[in-house]
Amino acid sequence: MLPPLKPIAMKERISMLFIEYGEIDVLDGAFVVIDKTGVRTQIPVGSIACLMLEPGTRVSHRAAALAARVGTLLVWVGEAGVRLYASGQPGGARSDRLLYQAKLALDEKARLKVVRKMYAMRFDEEPPAKRSVDQLRGIEGARVRKTYKLLAQRHGVAWKGRSYDPSQWDKSDLPNLCLSAATACLYGITEAAVLAAGYAPAVGFIHTGKPLSFVYDIADIFKFDSVVPIAFQIAARAPAQPERQVRLACRDHFRQSKLLGKIIPAIEEILTAGELEMPKPAPDTQPVAIPEEKGLGDAGHRH
Template identity: 40%
Template sequence: MTRGPAPPPISSLARAADRLSFVYLEHAVIHRDANAITSTDQRGIVHIPAASLGTLILGPGTTISHGAVMLLAESGATAVWAGERAVRYYAHGRPLSRSSSLLEEQARLVSNRNLRLAVAREMYAMRFPGEEVSAPSMQQLRGREGARVRRSYREHSERTGVPWGRRDYRPDDFAASDAVNQALSAANTALYGLVHAAIVALGCSPGLGFVHTGHDRSFVYDVADLYKAEVSIPVAFDVAKEPLADVPTMTRRLMRDRMTELHLIERCVRDIQHLLGSRPEEGEGELDDGVEADVVALWDGADEVVAAGTNYGEEDVDW
């Protein structure tokens, strides 16, 4: 029995902020070759360095080996299983972080009404720089956000000459929507993939949202909404102005270019840390405290922890 290649040490892996945004694969067979992922289809074989990959989106027709999944997990790359044209989300892999510190802080903030409200307002403040967000109610802020998004649609419609009516999202019949709505769906899916990768890489929960709630990706939608007006909306209108047969493919390519140009995954990591109260040192892309730690502790009943892996039972004590 062969053991296979040793897992790469965490210290050799790229920081979450420095990784590739996403790679989307469909109708391919995915294997492992040493510390690289290989994708094989009718055009040949492509090698993808797992240690620098943010998220691998697996579309329909993909077959992935046990070794490839294991490498993605060891490398801290998020594997996201998606449906046709990547408009449905099914599952994801394990995080890069070995620490639960940021997750515990996220849970603390979302569980306290006043703290949750403060984080939600900060999210709106990030969308409305220079505007007052402490006085309006959440309902008023939602209305302001809706007006901002509608204005963005109109502006990019005028910029590109692409007619705009309304948002028409049909996950069960993707082709029934017009080109700009198809492009918006594909662009948002790519954005969700990148945001999801950043969230789980930091050890946070995709389901503990502050504005969105009740869904296992609520926090993904919270964070993605920070960037839609800057990223996915303009990309969708740029795609729709060209006569294209394959809107989703071109959308994903332009999204990758735009994400790289804006250093979006680095911004996403920093924004998540900012929202959850973390303040990494200048020049650092992610938490220093605990990201590489692989330590399990026991809760001591108050605010203290003790080491795990220790027998705390007293000898000759009859319980």
């Protein structure tokens, strides 16, 4: 019997590989992507931290088993990550990172440091001194409301405030419909980043008690520099299919800006602000580092 494969250190891996319109299988002990013409593109085993599987991709049982053995995360997403449908072992089953995140969230002083770091990164300035998490949440909410108003004025959109009912999506006014569609796209790619980095989407610091609390925390840092302006731009045009237009625009923005590659380092920077010691990983796990994103399309290249 062959000895078990040992995962390659994450710092030595390529970050993300997006695959579309291909079948992932195993050949000679390595991942292989087979396109519709039968052309095979080999991916060195264990050299990928995360495989992002876009529409039109199929995965064999052997490939899924190999991914589990070498600690490669499989994530089923929409185009460019605008939706997240399912994932394999989060972060290659990294319990040390989950424990570290939970420890930070449960330590009152550490949690406040993390929240202050999130505030600083979101608004590019230090938060007011001697404020609690609840107080910072209130200050943040007031600034967000003001930013929505300013963006609506800039794009000539009538704005009555952020208001929507998740159970009655279609009853929102046009700006809120576009914003909901845009933030849903951002949540998809952010959840993929959280999982790829080995953390738990539910363990948040500002947001709490939701399945995606940490996703909301991280997404909020990026949304006003990415999807929110897109939502107002499209609302100003009042297209026939606003949700679809928002989704396509977010997809293009994610690809052009390589947003996924920016989110994961930000997660690490934010949690480091908690100033607690990271638990040592188990012998069969390695530290996470996320370099450049890459992609494979129909014939092994992104178009």
